[in-house]
Amino acid sequence: MYRLLRYIKRHKTKTFVFSVLLLVYCFCLPSQLFKDPTATVITSNDYRLLGAQIAEDGQWRFPETDTVPEKFKTCLLLFEDEYFYKHPGFNPISIFKALKENLSSGSVKRGGSTLTQQVIRLSRKGQRRTYLEKSIELILATRLEFRHSKDEILKLYASHAPFGGNVVGIDAAAWRYFNREASNLSWAESATLAVLPNAPSLIYPGKNQQRLLDKRNRLLKKLFDNGTIDELTYELSISEALPQKPYPLPQIAPHLLQKVAKQHKGERLKTTIDLALQSQANRIVKQHYNRLKQNEIYNISVLVLDVHTRKVLTYIGNSPTDNAHQKSVDIIDKPRSTGSILKPFLYAAMLDAGDLLPQTLVADVPTQFGSYQPENFNKSYDGAVHANEALSRSLNVPAVRMLQDFGLDRFYHYLKQLKLKDLRYTANHYGLSLVLGGAESNLWDLCKSYAAMASTLNHFSDNSSTYYTNEFVEPVYGFESNVNFGKLVSDKSVFDAASIYLTFESMKQVNRPESDESWEFYVSSKEIAWKTGTSFGFRDAWAIGTTKDYVVGVWVGNADGEGRHGLVGVQTAAPILFDIFDLLPKSEWFAKPYDEMIEVSICKSSGYQASTVCDDIEKQFIQRSGQKTAPCPFHKLVHLDASERFQVNSSCESVSKLKTVSWFVLPPLQEYYFKTKNPFYKPLPPYRSDCIETSAIRMEFIYPNQQNTIFLPKDFDGNTNDLVLKVAHSKPELTLYWYIDDTFVGQTKDIHDMAVLPQQGEHRITVVDELGNEIKHTITVAD
Template identity: 60%
Template sequence: MKISKTYLRKHRIKLTLLSIGLIWYAFCLPGQLFQEPTSTVVVSVEDKLLGAKIAKDGQWRFPENKEVPEKFKTCLVLFEDEHFYKHPGFNPVSIVKAIQQNREAGKIVRGGSTLTQQVIRLSRKNPKRTYFEKFKEIILATRLEVRASKEEILSLWANNAPFGGNVVGLEAASWRYFNRSPENLSWAESATLAILPNAPTLIYPGKNQEKLRQKRDRLLKKLLENSIIDSLTYQLSIQEEIPPKPYAIPQITPHLLQKISKKHEGQLVKSTVEYHLQNQVNQIIKQHYQQLSQNEIYNAAVLVMDVKTRRILAYVGNTPTTVAHQKDVDIIDKPRSTGSILKPFLYGAMLDNGDILQETLIPDIPTQIGTYKPENFDQEFAGAIPAKKALARSLNIPAVKMLQTFGVDKLHDYLQQMRFTTIQQPADYYGLSLILGGAESNLWDLCKNYASFASTINHYDETLGYYSNEFCEPTYIDNKAVDFGKKQREKNVMNAASMYLTFESLKEVYRPGAGQNWQYFDSSKEVAWKTGTSFGFRDAWAIGTTKDYVVGVWVGNADGEGRPGLVGVHTAAPILFDVFDKLPKSEWFTAPFNEMVDVEVCAKSGYRATDICEEKTSMSISVTGLRSEPCPYHKIVHLDQNEQFLVNTSCESPDDIVQRSWFVLPPVIEHYYQEKHPFYKKLPEFKSTCVNTREESIAFIYPKEQTKIYLPKGLNGEKNDVILKVAHSDGEATLFWYLNDTYLGKTQKFHELSIQPKAGKYTLTVIDESGRELSKRIEIKA
């Protein structure tokens, strides 16, 4: 102990300096050698490159990849540092040779640096070469050898070495010069990249090609001489061409790359996108774009989603159009007018609420509510049509009638529960136009909610229950799983039966004039799908779902310009089914029988059958449908023995009166219904000898609810007549028309009258032969 203290006192200065030196040595190397910004890189679920965004400093520098391919590693070590695995970070023999050559040349012509020293030099931004700088490199190199393994040092070199131009690192160089990943390079390609950092400003693809080839071939010869490759491989390798110029980095999902870079800039992100499917969808969009652009339709977007995992499988934010036509705009999350694409949600909500059944008759007659006048796509009227068929044919007037019955507030509440992010205004702001494109949505939200419907049905089949977070956000990040929440017995928004029955209706979707055997529909694949077209032909939609996949398509112009023919069924639907053709075939949904019940339904009206319904049929409905209204259209009537006339006891013996159930529609509905249904039987007339106790019905078709009428103008700018229409339950009735006290004329059978009065307020009166009177106050606007 005494000797030790004496020794310490005697050598305290040396020991202090030694301690300081050791501490400095321990901390001389920064914890992170490289802090330069890196490119944002997105890969597929199979780890294939989908796209990359250049780093903030303008360099193609991919995020760190710790794996260095064996071919490149072998070439690099043989070319740059043959004793790499043996030295402690520097090679004394190489340093001595470098000093001798530099003396002879009178300048620094050789550095003698090992790969470890090169890593240090790169991390210190390539300072000016001096012997003192070389000494510092050696010290830091030995420290790096202590801290990191040889493989880690090679990885640092491969990720940060310059490869010419604005290319840094092996990963970026491999894609820029050979358009493939490093692990897929040949021996010749690996050798080419191994020699580039030796003089990256002088020799790289596109510059000094012949010198580059000579250096590569010398390295290949060295590989042959060291028995690393055989003679055949050598001969084939030297025949490979040097790439003439850099390739562009692949941009297979450019719009998804934009989205990801906002939150993950400078990172390598593994997405949920399937590489092969994405390429197929890109090709489909490219083909359709070539056709659509001939009609000056330049933009389209497609989203493909896995229902069960809610993962995005393909993401096409736009067509390969030009900058002038906004090719860089990601349409998928941009709000656009919905057209008819929200109709299935109204239909499902009304089933869920017990307001309708699938076959319930919905009025389809000329309608004007205030100044709002919806029209069907074919501009025809069916009088009344089953709700299911109205949805399948995407008829506008029945949809407005349904929404008017259901209530805008209630539908708005349903949509809020489904988390439509762009429907932010109160219900009154949208009014009845909500169901025909008065609101805006985007492809993301629509696909999310169609998938939520499908997933709800699937989960109910598996658990006989629901999940609390069924209407969750999808994901495009591979390691981010969707949380469906906890299992529960209560429904979230709608019950599974209502959703299932909605999809059953959407299997039969077709457009008027196209026929039920729609030309694009592949009957071998059961798909629930819906199209939509916004006002002015600005947006065309098509969204379809199976048990496993949702595909959504939008077509239009990003600047909102409408085009003739920009209709969902003609532009978006063909893309939809081309994409479905690339997806595996799915089984159809399993019916949620625990939430369904069989009931008797009136065959003619689609309402729950009453005792007096003539024809009844059994139908599976949602249990909530038990709350729906019973059939209001069947009445008991009294007929004579031949059933030709209505009678009563004033003209017929009670013993001779025949009681029958009769299907009777309101006069306006009846007026149009009988045109489409020739077997519809109107009520017979009263027998002439009877006292008529029947209340004949008379009603305005136009004007109906509105009181203000605007005189329409023709193409020549002159005002056209207003066509007044009335329906009467007696097909043979004669009607007399008056405007104030002025007699206008009479009509028989078809009660239409043209007028062109001056602007002002009037009383319009219609009287039939029996004295029944119908009046309405109107105001004519010029």
Template identity: 70%
Template structure:
């Protein structure tokens, strides 16, 4: 130590120069060594290439890959640098031989560079091959050997070597020239790639094939001589043909690639996509697109989620259409009119709040609410239908009436909790049309919500009747990202498991597309809770379904919003939904969440909790909150004569002659439509003529609707025709008296259709039956 100090003291200048040299040597290598822009690359969960975006400089240069296949290592080392694993970054013997040959020839004929030196030259952009530049490369090569392992240096070389044209790096070359991953290449293919960086111009299609073939085969012979490969492998390898033209880079998920590139440009990203499923889903979309485009429907989006991991398994942002029809638009996250796709959310909300049981009868009658007139898709009415059937049949009128009864603001509050990002305005902006497509959402958010519903059920049964606090979280398409479901709690996150289960039981009964109409009779059929939606004007067709394990969402339409006849959820989107589900493994049906349900007697006819008057009851499991619902209001106690032909009372018969019976009675307007589709429905008998009738009879207008504006039709001769008013009365043979603006205009009995021709303007229509009951309706006659 003292000697060193003495030397430094005597040789300060030399010491300073030495120190500066050491510092320069230590920092002579830039970090990172290569700064060239790279392509954005996405891989599937199983390592398959899904797609890539070319680098900004127009080169197919994939991000550096530390994994170099053993076959390529053997080929490149035996071709370029047999002593690679032994030298310190340069090979003195090779340099001496190269120097001797170059001096004797009077020009640079041989380089003598090791793979380490070639890596440095690649990083320095192939500067002129002078002896001075060689010296710099040599120094930097020794520094590179100190910084990195031999395998790392080899991976840097393989990732940045030129392979002809605009192909840089082994990974890109394997896909461009052989259409496969580097680890799947044969010995002959690896040998072909190993000789290319030395002469990249040989790869051009149709040119220099003989020279390239000779170089490859010489390398294969060398591998045979060195006993790297056996004779059979050699003989088979030399028979393999050379690549004739570049393959296109796979583009299995182009829209997901664009989405990832926005935040991960120039990186290689491993996604959660399953390559086989992605390929098959693409084929399903392609086949359906070829059919749908005949009807000028050009865009399709499909999303598949894993319920348990909340990972994206397949992502098809659009159909393989053309630029004229927005093929580059990723529809999955675009706002579109929802149609009926959110009806299950309302059904679940009403059940969760305890306002209804799943099979409770709801009115399906002509409805006008503040000028809004919802209609069912088939333009018909059922009078009364169970809420479950209303959902499975996607009836609009019961849904709107259900929303009005439940409360628009109340339902809007639930939707905001679901974080549907495209619902941006307040509840009054949407009104009651909210449930029929008056609001917009996107396929991502809707699938996310259905996945959270399914996961809530799964977790509730798996975690001893507990809920996760972050159940309604964002899905992920990144393989390495872990989903945080939050902490466990006895408190529900948004909806209780019982309400979700009963909603799914209803959705399971949705009729499938026509070609699958007998699905329910096959034991092997998949049980799927699913829903379709069709937006106003036939602009959007939706289908979303879920099993215990998967959620599949489908949107079909035109990205520019053009509507088309036949663009209906069950016809356009549902077949794609079931084609995709056919690609997925079968799932068991959801387990019943017993701790959130109770078995109670239910009135068979009304779906309400059974009262003492309900003659037919069933034991059904209902959600806990449903225990507070009222008992059946539609069964009444009636007094009949002995033949049960007429109603009677004490004014005309003694109590001993009366037959007392429970009777299922609907309100008049519901009854009017209900009995048309339910022939076994028995109307309440009339009172016998000699009995004093009781004021319990009711009636209601069928037409016109409240505060409606009516235009009188004209015939072919130009004469103005009458308008026909319709009334429903609970007493089939009752006489009704009609008044217009308090002026008597006539009476009806049995069938209460009455034709009048009022003058243009506002009028008051009044009806009074023979028992003194009265109903009124205001209308306006247009000119």
């Protein structure tokens, strides 16, 4: 140390120069050798290529490779740099031989560069190949050896070496020339790629085939001679054909690639996609697309989620259509009219709030709210229908009446908790049509919500009847991403477990929604809670289903919003839904959340909690909040005579002979439609003729019911058709007297239909029965 200090003092100039040179040497190498843009690459959850988006400079240059395949590595070192692992970045013997040969010939005939030097040359693109440049490369190569290990230098070379045309790097070259991963290349294929960077512009696949073949085979002969491959492998290898033209890269999930490129441009992302499932789903979508396009329906999107991890397993943003029909548009996250797909959320919300029991009867009769008049898909009415059946059959009128009873603002609040990002306006903006497609949402958010509901049930059963605070979390498509469900708490996040369970029980019923035809697509061996939806004008068809493990969502339609007759969820989207569920493992049904349920007595006829006069009672488990619902309002005690054909009372029969029974009675308007669909429904018997009737008379307009404006149709001859007025009466045998604007127009008995032809303008209709009871309704007749 003392001698070193003395030397420095005596040779300050030399020491300074040496220090400067050492400093320059230490910082001569850029911190980042390569700054070229790279392609965006996505792989499946097992690292298999799903697709790639070309780099901004038009080159197929993948992000730097993680590993160099052994076969390619062996071929490359034997062809380019046999002493790679022994030299310090340059090979003096190779440099001497190259210098000697080049000087004797008067031109550059041979290069003496090592792979390390070639990495430096690749990073210093555009530099002329002079002896000065060679000297600079040599210095930088030795510096690179200090910074990186030999294997890291190999990765740099393999990632940035040119392979002809616009192909850069071993990963891109393997796919472009051999349509497979670099790790799956044969010896002949690896040898072909090992010799290509030596002169990529001269020996491009598809031209100069003989030169490329000679170089490859000489390398294969070396491999045979040094014992790397045996004779059989050598003979088979030299017989392999050379690539003739580049292959297109796989495009198995092109729309997910677009999505990834927005946030991870130029990166390689391992996704959560299951390659086998994605590929099979692609084939299913293509099959259905080929059928649907005959009806000018061109676009389909499909999303499959893992309920437990919220990972995206399949992402199909659009069908394999053409550019004229928006092939590149990713519809999964685009807002579309929801149709009936929000109905399960209303049903669950009403259960959760304790405003409904699963089988409560709800009215299904002609209904009008101001100028809004909802109709069922099949244009018919049931009078009254159990709530769970109304959901499974996707009846519109009961849904709107339920929303009206529940409250628009209350339901809107539940939807906002689901974080549906396309619900951008106030509740009043959507009105009661909110539950029938008046709002917009997207497949991503809807599948997320169904998955969260299924997961809530799973977690409740698995975690001692507790809830996670962040259950309605966003799904993920990056393999390294994990969702955070938050903390376990005793309070629900949106819906309680019992309400979700009872909703799913209703959704798994086999009844075909929106139609009375036989259901041909349902797979009875799998229990799936599923729902379809069809938007107004036949523009959007939906089908979303969930099991304990998976959510599958399907949208079908036209990206430009054009409606097509037959574009109905149950006919177009549901078949795709079940075809994809057939690809998934069978799941067990959800465990019943007993801790959120209570067993009560239910009236079988009405679905309400049983009153003291209900005659047919069964025990059912309901959500705890349902305890506050009212008892059955439809059962009443009536007194009959001995024959049970007539009602009697003390005015005409001895009290000792009265037979008191419980009778299920619906309001007149509901009864009018209900008895046509339920042949076993028994109206109240009439009073015996010698009795003084004490019960209240009930009558209601069937048509017009709540309508204010009436349009009178015309026949083919241009004549205006009659307006047929209809009334339901609790005692149809009574005579009814009809008046329009206080003018008598006729009377009816038993069947209370009256045909009239009023003038345009406002009219008041009055109906009076023979006992003096009357009802009135005001209408406006329009042309």
